[in-house]
Amino acid sequence: MTREEFKSAIVPLQQPFYRLARWLMNNDEDAEDISQEIILRLWKMRDRVSDYNNIKAFGLKMTRNLCLDHLKKKGRNSVEFQASHDNGHSTDENRIEASDHLNLVRQLIRQLPESQQLVLQLRGVEELEIDEIAEVADMTPNNVRVVLSRARKKLKEQYEKYQ
Structure with a gap:
């Protein structure tokens, strides 16, 4: 190349x-x-x-x-959650509410098992296909589907508790 x-x-x-x-x-x-x-x-x-x-x-x-x-x-067995903070320059209520919503979702995702976090990241952010995620995460495609489904279900359940 x-x-x-x-x-x-x-x-x-x-x-x-x-x-x-x-x-x-x-x-x-x-x-x-x-x-x-x-x-x-x-x-x-x-x-x-x-x-x-x-x-x-x-x-x-x-x-x-x-x-x-x-x-x-570094001696860390799992990814630690650190909430991101709004920079404080905006007083727009919609922006603050969106930021709070995003922080809540991030916090809830960080509470999921690491395999579920990884699969959600690769599918939702990186927009990888199931077969690609399987390759990255060392899983079978069927396992990726199950993990993704469980992650989404758990995230939805946890999010509804805050609404």
């Missing part, structure tokens, strides 16, 4: 890698480092990239594994 092919096919994937790392690490700097590390690793193996059917799914799987390695090194 040439430098130009790499820049057009692989470099744009850094954003999905960053989003997944940000979700798992809950830290902007760590997520940036990890997404850059994944791009570097893909560059080093650029001659073998064509061996993979879905390079995005492969890169997301690498991202997930690298994040889990970093979390283990």
